Structure formats: C-alpha cells, structure tokens
Amino acid sequence: MYPTRSSNTTNRNAMDRKIAIDPVTRVEGHGKVTLHLDEQNRVKEARFHIVEFRGFESFVKGHPYWEAPLLVQRLCGICPVSHHLAAGKAIDQIVGIDPEDLPPTATKIRRLLHYAQVFQSHATHFFYLASPDLLFGVEAPAEKRNIMEVAVANPELARKGIQMRKFGQELIQAIAGKKVHGISVTPGGVHKGLSKEERTFFLDGKAIPSVDTMIAWSLEMVRFLFDYREQHREWMDSFAAFPSNHLSLVAADGALELYDGKFRVLDATGAKAMEDAADSTYQQLFSEATETWTYLKFPYLKSLGRENGWYRVGPLARLNVCEFISTPLAERERQAFKQLSSNSPNNKTMHTHLARMIEVLHCAELMKELLLDDSLDQGELVRQGKHRNLGIGVIEAPRGTLIHHYEVDDSGMITRCNLIVSTTHNNEAMNRSVRWVAEQVLDSKPEITEGLLNQVETAVRAYDPCLSCATHALGQMPLRVSLFDAANQLVDEKIRE
Amino acid sequence: MKKSLLIGIGNSGRQDDGLGWAFVEQVEQEACFQGDCLYRFQLNIEDAELLSQYDQVFFADAFAGELPGGFALTPCHPQPDTAFSTHLLSPACTLYLCRQLYAQAPQAWLLTMQGYRWELKEGLSAKAQANLEKALKYFRTSCRESGELASFSSSQQS
Incomplete structure (x- = not known):
C-alpha cells in the first residue's frame, strides 16, 4: 500500500533514445515525462503526458444544474x-x-x-x-x-x-x-x-x-x-x-x-x-x-x-x-x-x-x-x-x-x-519547462541520475499541477524513468512505486 | 482518565475498505468507548498535530492480506517512511511525525480487520462483517473491563 522504490538497469549501445519519467512525484495526480534524444544525446523532444482520464464533463450531463457544484468538486480532494x-x-x-x-x-x-x-x-x-x-x-x-x-x-x-x-x-x-x-454554494447564494x-x-x-x-x-x-x-x-x-x-x-x-x-x-x-x-x-x-x-x-x-x-x-x-x-x-x-x-x-x-x-x-x-x-x-x-x-x-x-x-x-x-x-492552461508551459531541464541538464549527462529525475520534476512542481483536475482523474504517483534506443528497446529503467 | 482517540481509516464506498469506519460507527452507537471518535479516508500530515493532543490512540483499518482469526491488534510505534506521497501516511509514520514535531508519543494500537472485496460499492462482504463482529466483541470486552485502551496488552490477536 505504501510506496517503495526499485530500479532495473540494462546497458546497450544506443542511438536515438527515449527517457520516460512516470509518473512525476510530489504533484497532485498522475503524469509522466518522456524525453527523446538523438545520437548526440541532444533533446529532440520533451513531453509532459497526462495519462489518466475520468470524464466528469460527461458524467454531469443529464443531471440537474443545482447538482453541478456538488458533483464537480469530486474532481479533486485538494x-x-x-x-x-x-x-x-x-x-x-x-x-x-x-x-x-x-x-x-x-x-x-x-x-x-x-x-x-x-x-x-x-x-x-x-x-x-x-x-x-x-x-x-x-x-x-x-x-x-x-x-x-x-x-x-x-x-x-x-x-x-x-x-x-x-x-x-x-x-x-x-x-x-x-x-x-463540503457544501456552501446554492444557486444564487450560499447556504449559511x-x-x-x-x-x-x-x-x-x-x-x-x-x-x-x-x-x-x-x-x-x-x-x-x-x-x-x-x-x-x-x-x-x-x-x-x-x-x-x-x-x-x-x-x-x-x-x-x-x-x-x-x-x-x-x-x-x-x-x-x-x-x-x-x-x-x-x-x-x-x-x-x-x-x-x-x-x-x-x-x-x-x-x-x-x-x-x-x-x-x-x-x-x-x-x-x-x-x-x-x-x-x-x-x-x-x-x-x-x-x-x-x-x-x-x-x-x-x-x-x-x-x-x-x-x-x-x-x-x-x-x-x-x-x-x-x-x-x-x-x-x-x-x-x-x-x-x-x-x-x-x-x-x-x-x-x-x-x-x-x-x-x-x-x-x-x-x-x-x-x-x-x-x-499551463500545459504548454510545463512542457517547455521539461524541455528546458532536458536541454540544460540532460544533453551532456546521458546517464539517468536521481538528481536528473528530480530536476525535471522540480520544474513541473513549480506550477503545482493538479493532474487529477486536469484530466478529471485520480491516481497515485509512482515514478518510472525508462531509456529506449532508436528501435524502442529498453536500455535503462528506474522505477518508484 | 487518559484522553483517548479512536480513528477509523478507510472508505465505505469501497466495500470492505469500510471496515474501519464500520468499526467506529458501531463503537459510537454502543457508547462503549470513553474517548473521541473520528473517520478518515487516509491519515494526513496534519493528523500528527491531532495525535499530539491524546494520551492513547487506536487506529482501526481494513487489511487486504491474511489475518488468522480475521482481525489483529498490535501496538503501533513511531516509524518514518520515505514514501513520496503526502496524501496518505501510515499510522506509524503519523506517530513518528507527532513525536518529531510535537514531542508527543501517545500509546497507540492498530486494529486491522481482514477484508475481501474492494470494488466501488457500499456494504461489507459477509466474511468481512464476521471479522468486524469478532473485533467488536473483543473491543467491547476490553473497554468494559477498563474503559481505556490501556487495557490492551502489547500484542493481542484473536
């Protein structure tokens, strides 16, 4: 029930590579980061993914309007x-x-x-x-x-x-x-x-x-x-x-x-x-x-x-x-x-x-x-x-x-x-933040280190993202970083669960 | 009399995960416990401050593994963990924070009751209900004898 940490590492010559941080920790909800590197270890692509979905926008359809403030607050406990x-x-x-x-x-x-x-x-x-x-x-x-x-x-x-x-x-x-x-809002006012x-x-x-x-x-x-x-x-x-x-x-x-x-x-x-x-x-x-x-x-x-x-x-x-x-x-x-x-x-x-x-x-x-x-x-x-x-x-x-x-x-x-x-709203900015860290930190240091992982997360954390709200989903936040070669073969992986 | 707290941990909307709440609910109805009763989906960091106000704390929670006899009562000691989530703390970790932040170490016990079903549905399974009854019976007896949690020995199991 309570998170542990594990790692799994293999080595292989790599050309293009993909690194995934899944999920990002100490944020609200569940997301992951993937980084694609070329042969020179330069970042080709950096993405912040939100990988869960719950669909509140659909759930509330067909419900009376006065239920909306009660239903949608269940998007999030934060x-x-x-x-x-x-x-x-x-x-x-x-x-x-x-x-x-x-x-x-x-x-x-x-x-x-x-x-x-x-x-x-x-x-x-x-x-x-x-x-x-x-x-x-x-x-x-x-x-x-x-x-x-x-x-x-x-x-x-x-x-x-x-x-x-x-x-x-x-x-x-x-x-x-x-x-x-809790409940305070009622249509046109408050309860107390x-x-x-x-x-x-x-x-x-x-x-x-x-x-x-x-x-x-x-x-x-x-x-x-x-x-x-x-x-x-x-x-x-x-x-x-x-x-x-x-x-x-x-x-x-x-x-x-x-x-x-x-x-x-x-x-x-x-x-x-x-x-x-x-x-x-x-x-x-x-x-x-x-x-x-x-x-x-x-x-x-x-x-x-x-x-x-x-x-x-x-x-x-x-x-x-x-x-x-x-x-x-x-x-x-x-x-x-x-x-x-x-x-x-x-x-x-x-x-x-x-x-x-x-x-x-x-x-x-x-x-x-x-x-x-x-x-x-x-x-x-x-x-x-x-x-x-x-x-x-x-x-x-x-x-x-x-x-x-x-x-x-x-x-x-x-x-x-x-x-x-x-x-x-902050999606593009968070993606650019991830790219910034990838380019500044990862380019010359291809080895996956704990410090690298955390710097990517630190950049995302600054926005205090609430990923549960963003996709209207709930989830835990284990962390997986996976390194793939150009053929999408796993080269290196570290996991927190 | 020592100040006592009983916390039910769980979620009654997830079948047997509601064991902790069902336990506290029943205890409250029977008024067999001289202390405060609370319900929690999970323990949070701020609960460390809450625990610091009590001499004795009793956690009641569902358990997903095997428990011979259906329930177990064990002393709970402060213990840090390095979990990255701040949304749920173990009772031991909450006690650890209580000791670190407030220099208080209430006596604590953890009652776990075996559950079997965890889907999005209300109501306990029959086997979980039976385990709840056994745990309640034990608890009633102990409370009747002393009225305090201190009556529990360092480690007891049905």
Missing part, C-alpha cells in the same frame, strides 16, 4: 472548493443571477471560502511538496526530499506549515461544513453565513493560532523565500526560465483578483496580448489543441494562434498581470517582487514559489478583513432571477484560471459541460 465555487458562479447565471447581483453577504462568504482554500492549498504546496527541494536541494538523495525530513531538519517550519493548512481547512469547514467536499462566535474562533487565537498569526507567519515565509532567492540567485533566476504570455483575471481597477474579474493577458514584455475581456467570452478568446500522447489539452489564444498564443496561469502570471494588490502587506511584497524583474513581467519559473507565498499573505490579510465583518451573518443569502440556459463561471483557483461552463435545457438538466482547469 481543490474541491475551487470547483465548487466556479460551478456555483456558473449556476448562479442559470437562475438568472450575475456575480454583481449575488447578495453581498453571499459574495463575502464565497470570497472568504475561496481565500481559505487558496491559503491552505498554497501552504500545502509550499510546505509539503516544494520545501524539500528548496531546503535540501534538487540533488539531495530522494530519501531526503520529503516532508519527513523537513520535519526532522526544520520542525518549526513544518509545524507552521501544518498550522497554516489547518487554519484554512478549519475555516472551510466552518463555512461549508466539511474540510473536504458565519456567526460572530464562529468568526471569533479564528480571531482570538485560543483554540487555534489566530488570523493575525497566519499573517505574521505568511510574511515570514515571504521573507524566507526572498532570502532564499538571494542565497540561490543564479538557480532561482535561471532554472526553467523562459519568456511567455501570462493570463489572469484582474479587477476592474487592475488589482489582483481571485474571485471575479475580467481576463487580461500580457506578453513576455508586459504589453497587452489582447484587450481585457469579460470572462463569459472565453469561447471567443481561447481554443484548445489536442495531442495523441496526452489527455491534457493545449489552450491558446485564438488571436495569436497555437504557436504564439500559449500562456502561463497561476501565482506568477497573476502577479505579472495585476497592477497592484489591495492589501498593504502583500502589496509591499509585490513591489519588492517586481524589482526582481526590473518591473517587467517575471518569467523566472522558480519565482512562482515566491509569488505563491505573496498570495498566501494576501489571502491571510483578506481573511482577517472578512472575519472582522459583522455582516457575515446578516442579510439575505440567496437570490433568484429568470431561468437561463447558459452559465459560465470563472475564478482564479490556487493554480490559476479555472473555467466552468454549463448549458441546460428548459427543465434544468445539464446538456453540456466544459471545464478548463488551471493545469490545462
């Missing part, structure tokens, strides 16, 4: 709240309610739920998945690169990570009834508000560390990562770095916006790659290409085409796209972050970790604002308007832009569903 909210925003429109028409209290509750989710998801990624690479280095033995060793080497960091994740989860539970797969007593739990620091402590710890982590970048500047600035477009929702005034806004895309120089657009227009803006070797599609901007229209989403993109952050501490750190790229878009993939932690700080500040808001248990919670047959909900999930699209018949049964999740 970010169910994000799917719950995106589906909720979509079905609001089915009952005739646009985001601006939602009851103010319902909007606040949903936002608080969202910020708690982003907070705990980002904390989980940093402390559980990414920190072993940063603390011990990508070349550290595999046995070292896990949360157990983080606990041994830096128990204070690990304890804070656990408490931060717990804070977010407790808040999710207070709002939605459960830490995972948050009483003063419930809010006090998160403010007074008696039962759990308070939201003020969360802010302080978040700030500590931001400073830790700035310091880390100073100490590892060359690696942090260059590893898997490449220019790209950046997509995110943004508020009407240009502020970082996680719950509801308009699309903005900047190119690698900071110029707008398209005019800002309403999120409901996504079908006019994006196309999705497919490849036979992966279930994950490749979205791109129609206006720029497949070759030039790909982009990144997520924390790095959001901090590039927004003009400012509405909360003071996070805004101060954003300004410092912008200095790292001379106020131009930051295309340094590893800086995503820093951007992610600045968002943690932002969410902590926002949670405090809302927890101090006495209107969270006052006023109407649900509104309904005139039935429509189409609903499109878009939010900025922890990993990036998340699009839910539902069409229903006049009786309210879902006839079509389209989900474009954050990890799908």
Whole structure:
C-alpha cells in the first residue's frame, strides 16, 4: 500500500533514445515525462503526458444544474472548493443571477471560502511538496526530499506549515461544513453565513493560532523565500526560465483578483496580448489543441494562434498581470517582487514559489478583513432571477484560471459541460519547462541520475499541477524513468512505486 | 482518565475498505468507548498535530492480506517512511511525525480487520462483517473491563 522504490538497469549501445519519467512525484495526480534524444544525446523532444482520464464533463450531463457544484468538486480532494465555487458562479447565471447581483453577504462568504482554500492549498504546496527541494536541494538523495525530513531538519517550519493548512481547512469547514467536499454554494447564494462566535474562533487565537498569526507567519515565509532567492540567485533566476504570455483575471481597477474579474493577458514584455475581456467570452478568446500522447489539452489564444498564443496561469502570471494588490502587506511584497524583474513581467519559473507565498499573505490579510465583518451573518443569502440556459463561471483557483461552463435545457438538466482547469492552461508551459531541464541538464549527462529525475520534476512542481483536475482523474504517483534506443528497446529503467 | 482517540481509516464506498469506519460507527452507537471518535479516508500530515493532543490512540483499518482469526491488534510505534506521497501516511509514520514535531508519543494500537472485496460499492462482504463482529466483541470486552485502551496488552490477536 505504501510506496517503495526499485530500479532495473540494462546497458546497450544506443542511438536515438527515449527517457520516460512516470509518473512525476510530489504533484497532485498522475503524469509522466518522456524525453527523446538523438545520437548526440541532444533533446529532440520533451513531453509532459497526462495519462489518466475520468470524464466528469460527461458524467454531469443529464443531471440537474443545482447538482453541478456538488458533483464537480469530486474532481479533486485538494481543490474541491475551487470547483465548487466556479460551478456555483456558473449556476448562479442559470437562475438568472450575475456575480454583481449575488447578495453581498453571499459574495463575502464565497470570497472568504475561496481565500481559505487558496491559503491552505498554497501552504500545502509550499510546505509539503516544494520545501524539500528548496531546503535540501534538487540533488539531495530522494530519501531526503520529503516532508519527513523537513520535519526532522526544520520542525518549526513544518509545524507552521501544518498550522497554516489547518487554519484554512478549519475555516472551510466552518463555512461549508466539511474540510473536504463540503457544501456552501446554492444557486444564487450560499447556504449559511458565519456567526460572530464562529468568526471569533479564528480571531482570538485560543483554540487555534489566530488570523493575525497566519499573517505574521505568511510574511515570514515571504521573507524566507526572498532570502532564499538571494542565497540561490543564479538557480532561482535561471532554472526553467523562459519568456511567455501570462493570463489572469484582474479587477476592474487592475488589482489582483481571485474571485471575479475580467481576463487580461500580457506578453513576455508586459504589453497587452489582447484587450481585457469579460470572462463569459472565453469561447471567443481561447481554443484548445489536442495531442495523441496526452489527455491534457493545449489552450491558446485564438488571436495569436497555437504557436504564439500559449500562456502561463497561476501565482506568477497573476502577479505579472495585476497592477497592484489591495492589501498593504502583500502589496509591499509585490513591489519588492517586481524589482526582481526590473518591473517587467517575471518569467523566472522558480519565482512562482515566491509569488505563491505573496498570495498566501494576501489571502491571510483578506481573511482577517472578512472575519472582522459583522455582516457575515446578516442579510439575505440567496437570490433568484429568470431561468437561463447558459452559465459560465470563472475564478482564479490556487493554480490559476479555472473555467466552468454549463448549458441546460428548459427543465434544468445539464446538456453540456466544459471545464478548463488551471493545469490545462499551463500545459504548454510545463512542457517547455521539461524541455528546458532536458536541454540544460540532460544533453551532456546521458546517464539517468536521481538528481536528473528530480530536476525535471522540480520544474513541473513549480506550477503545482493538479493532474487529477486536469484530466478529471485520480491516481497515485509512482515514478518510472525508462531509456529506449532508436528501435524502442529498453536500455535503462528506474522505477518508484 | 487518559484522553483517548479512536480513528477509523478507510472508505465505505469501497466495500470492505469500510471496515474501519464500520468499526467506529458501531463503537459510537454502543457508547462503549470513553474517548473521541473520528473517520478518515487516509491519515494526513496534519493528523500528527491531532495525535499530539491524546494520551492513547487506536487506529482501526481494513487489511487486504491474511489475518488468522480475521482481525489483529498490535501496538503501533513511531516509524518514518520515505514514501513520496503526502496524501496518505501510515499510522506509524503519523506517530513518528507527532513525536518529531510535537514531542508527543501517545500509546497507540492498530486494529486491522481482514477484508475481501474492494470494488466501488457500499456494504461489507459477509466474511468481512464476521471479522468486524469478532473485533467488536473483543473491543467491547476490553473497554468494559477498563474503559481505556490501556487495557490492551502489547500484542493481542484473536
């Protein structure tokens, strides 16, 4: 039941070769990497494959629209709240309610739920998945690169990570009834508000560390990562770095916006790659290409085409796209972050970790604002308007832009569903990151080493991909690296199970 | 009285994988256990913090291998593992993290009950149900005698 590691190695003269990393570890879900080398060991091709499929878009057809937020959150045990909210925003429109028409209290509750989710998801990624690479280095033995060793080497960091994740989860539970797969959204509103007593739990620091402590710890982590970048500047600035477009929702005034806004895309120089657009227009803006070797599609901007229209989403993109952050501490750190790229878009993939932690700080500040808001248990919670047959909900999930699209018949049964999740948006960027590592690390070192494997994974991990969401599948993550010659004969293989 | 925790691990939607939950459910209904009861699909890292709040912890889980007598009760000691997944921890590994991070080492036992069917379906198989009854009978007796998990010896098996 619990993973072990094994290896199987054979030697053979090779000309063209293929290396597979299957699956990538310390990411959410199941994917693999294949690298094709020519006779000179130069990378001909690098691919990040998503190899599982579950088909939620089909499952929900024929179900009543009000079930969508409950059904689709089962896509994932990590970010169910994000799917719950995106589906909720979509079905609001089915009952005739646009985001601006939602009851103010319902909007606040949903936002608080969202910020708690982003907070705990980002904390989980940093402390559980990414920190072993940063603390011990990508070349550290595999046995070292896990949360157990983080606990041994830096128990204070690990304890804070656990408490931060717990804070977010407790808040999710207070709002939605459960830490995972709870229910808050109802068509046109929310099921319940948050009483003063419930809010006090998160403010007074008696039962759990308070939201003020969360802010302080978040700030500590931001400073830790700035310091880390100073100490590892060359690696942090260059590893898997490449220019790209950046997509995110943004508020009407240009502020970082996680719950509801308009699309903005900047190119690698900071110029707008398209005019800002309403999120409901996504079908006019994006196309999705497919490849036979992966279930994950490749979205791109129609206006720029497949070759030039790909982009990144997520924390790095959001901090590039927004003009400012509405909360003071996070805004101060954003300004410092912008200095790292001379106020131009930051295309340094590893800086995503820093951007992610600045968002943690932002969410902590926002949670405090809302927890101090006495209107969270006052006023109407649900509104309904005139039935429509189409609903499109878009939010900025922890990993990036998340699009839910539902069409229903006049009786309210879902006839079509389209989900474009954050990890799908990042597909091209993740593939390019894999290629970068392959070209920079593998070209002159054809032997498969643990360090090589992990560097490929480190590049993918920066995006915090949720592969279960991306293909709407679930799976474990054993790791297999296979080396094939030109005749597709196995030359070398290492396996983690 | 020592503070005690009973955790059922599993998934009632996967047939006999629901043994752990069924065990806790029954214990709760009978109120034969003086402590807190919880259900988990799997143990996670943050459960280390939870364990640190208890003197005694009892894990109940299904077992896919052979168990003479249908169930087994063994002491559970802190033990690290190098699994790469953070989505599930063994009870021993969770105890290890509890000790490393919170300097707490609650007494712990692992009750495993043999299961036979693991498909996407609710309800225990007849043989698993029988194993559950045996484990419950043993547990009731022990709780009645002392009301605490400390009554269990270091290693017992039916």
